[in-house]
Amino acid sequence: MPAPPALDGISVIDFSTVGPAARCSRILADYGARVIKVGAPPKQGGVQIEPPYYAYSAHRGMQRARIDLKAPEGRAAALKLAGGADVILESFRPGVADRLGIGYAEVRRVNPRIVYCSTSGYGQDGPHAGWAGHDLNYLAVAGFLYCTGRRADGGPPLPGATLADSAGGGMHAAVAILAALLRRGHSGEGEYLDVAVAEGVLSLMSLSVDQHLATGEEPGPGHDILTGRYACYDVYRARDGRWLAVAAIEPAFYANLCRALGLEEWIPSQKDDERQEEIRAAFREAFARRDRDEWVAALAPADTCVAPVHSIGEAVRDPHFEARGAFAEARHARHGRFRQVGPVLAGMPRARTAAEVRDASVTDTEALLHDAGLSAEEIETMRSQGVVA
Numbered sequence: 001m002p003a004p005p006a007l008d009g010i011s012v013i014d015f016s017t018v019g020p021a022a023r024c025s026r027i028l029a030d031y032g033a034r035v036i037k038v039g040a041p042p043k044q045g046g047v048q049i050e051p052p053y054y055a056y057s058a059h060r061g062m063q064r065a066r067i068d069l070k071a072p073e074g075r076a077a078a079l080k081l082a083g084g085a086d087v088i089l090e091s092f093r094p095g096v097a098d099r100l101g102i103g104y105a106e107v108r109r110v111n112p113r114i115v116y117c118s119t120s121g122y123g124q125d126g127p128h129a130g131w132a133g134h135d136l137n138y139l140a141v142a143g144f145l146y147c148t149g150r151r152a153d154g155g156p157p158l159p160g161a162t163l164a165d166s167a168g169g170g171m172h173a174a175v176a177i178l179a180a181l182l183r184r185g186h187s188g189e190g191e192y193l194d195v196a197v198a199e200g201v202l203s204l205m206s207l208s209v210d211q212h213l214a215t216g217e218e219p220g221p222g223h224d225i226l227t228g229r230y231a232c233y234d235v236y237r238a239r240d241g242r243w244l245a246v247a248a249i250e251p252a253f254y255a256n257l258c259r260a261l262g263l264e265e266w267i268p269s270q271k272d273d274e275r276q277e278e279i280r281a282a283f284r285e286a287f288a289r290r291d292r293d294e295w296v297a298a299l300a301p302a303d304t305c306v307a308p309v310h311s312i313g314e315a316v317r318d319p320h321f322e323a324r325g326a327f328a329e330a331r332h333a334r335h336g337r338f339r340q341v342g343p344v345l346a347g348m349p350r351a352r353t354a355a356e357v358r359d360a361s362v363t364d365t366e367a368l369l370h371d372a373g374l375s376a377e378e379i380e381t382m383r384s385q386g387v388v389a
Contacts (some may be wrong), residue, residue, distance in 0.1 A: 014036065015102070023056070053357070079102065088115070091119045123194055251305070
């Protein structure tokens with residue numbers, strides 16, 4: 001009989017709709033936690049973004065409740081839910097959860113064992129705490145954009161993924177929550193977690209940040225091997241116009257690459273700063289002789305650290321990801337069957353059957369509030385007043 005998921009029995013209430021907290025609850029749900037997404041009724045939507053049906057893996061395996069937290073009855077209902085939870089996730093501006101009456105102090109009164117995680121762009125205090133922001137802002141303020149190769153106009157590029165929300169925030173929050181749950185298992189006490197996405201990005205940039213703090217050097221594009229200083233760590237266009245990523249940092253891998261390209265004369269010059277443009281020109285000329293996938297077939301298995309630059313469409317068709325079970329199938333009442341990224345972090349079982357996913361308008365509000373101890377009459381009164389949906 002297979003072992004239960006790692007977080008089986010852990011209940012999470014997530015007050016977020018998008019961003020780092022939603023990334024975090026996706027991870028916790030994939031590890032087996034019961035996640036309840038709590039959002040406002042439609043008329044109370046405000047500025048929060050309602051993601052498309054497929055976003056965050058369509059909130060696969062999660063439950064939903066629609067509660068107006070601005071109404072006293074809604075606040076009381078949310079605290080009833082919190083009383084039976086292990087983890088609270090919220091991503092309001094600093095201070096908003098307290099003003100709504102669902103902050104850490106209020107929840108702790110009804111549930112001293114709660115692990116309460118606030119995710120925000122810049123943290124709950126500090127000079128930037130009140131700033132509004134999104135992924136690009138956090139990547140900017142923590143140095144990521146500055147160290148990334150420049151656009152044609154000299155400006156930093158737009159990254160192709162929400163690295164700040166996903167890694168700087170979502171994974172940061174998930175790790176902190178798991179550590180807090182482990183501590184609670186020993187102490188019996190919950191705790192408050194202040195997750196700042198910008199600080200998570202700062203941690204992702206630690207190689208460059210620590211270099212600057214230790215030496216005073218100012219890392220940036222072209223400064224070192226990871227930011228374009230050497231030809232052995234770059235991207236090159238193939239004959240068919242598609243691109244190859246070359247990351248032959250170790251001398252042995254670089255030598256293998258040079259031999260495979262017929263450029264043995266450049267082996268001794270891997271880190272000769274005065275010869276880098278010559279090496280790049282030689283690499284460009286060599287790679288332009290064959291199509292991308294021809295080069296991949298020849299070089300990738302040959303210890304050269306070469307890989308194709310895939311479009312998203314190519315990435316999801318890569319036989320390696322298929323073999324690893326990286327994708328799951330979902331069924332939606334209106335949109336039919338579709339594939340989505342499945343649980344891909346280590347230690348999580350791969351999906352075996354298609355998951356049923358629902359529109360955000362379909363909720364479990366009544367059942368969840370009933371389980372939390374509210375009577376049918378109380379729930380119906382709140383429904384008639386628009387407090388719950």
